[in-house]
Amino acid sequence: MSATHADPETALDTLISAGAVDEAADGTLTTTEEFEKVLAIYHDIYGAVSTEEFHQTVVDLFGVDPDSVEAHLEANGVDRTDVVAYLAAQSFLDIPVGQELLTHMASVLVQITPSSPVPDALPELDDDSSEAFLDSNPDAVITVWRRFCTPCDAMKEDLDEILESIPASVAVAGLDGEATDDFCRTFDVDSAPTVLCFRDGELQESASGRMSPDGVARLVDRVY
Structure with a gap:
């Protein structure tokens, strides 16, 4: 699977096949409850770590030069949400997936907004x-x-x-x-x-x- 062509369409198809994303008849995409549980775990871990720890995670994941990690994140528009989605997808899938395809998966996932837990009665x-x-x-x-x-x-x-x-x-x-x-x-x-x-x-x-x-x-x- 690691040799699969990496593009957003393949990433979405893989996420749907794995049960991380549901596609409704009208084309609406939503993350599944099972995937959101995994996502919540990684959010709890990486949403709370210090900036230095987050940067080290990026260095370890992508082999970025530690001295330029902040510039790399800014240049590529990557933040904690993207990294959390990347790690959650990597953990959720039961098949090996290459880094480029995982990166596309993270981009797809951050664009799919799950239902909000905030009650409708509150702004x-x-x-x-x-x-x-x-x-x-x-x-x-x-x-x-x-x-x-x-x-x-x-x-x-x-x-x-x-x-x-x-x-x-x-x-x-x-x-x-x-x-x-x-x-x-x-x-x-x-x-x-x-x-x-x-x-x-x-x-x-x-x-x-x-x-x-x-x-x-x-x-x-x-x-x-």
């Missing part, structure tokens, strides 16, 4: 919009969610009651913890769900794990 932020959101809403409660997260799913069942406990003057929003590495590193978020309370633009308190409506109400009362 969804990403790394690009979260700073502007906090600038515009200095008093805000932001919750970080994840896929395949039992405490997250349980907490969503109480979301209406939770939102009722938050003052009307306080903005609310949600983030996909697997897609917002910068936010999570900035505010030391390493699990989900995590509720973060900002006042006057500064993080005042955060709490991780499933919280009951009463627990959120007590947290909010302390901060606001």
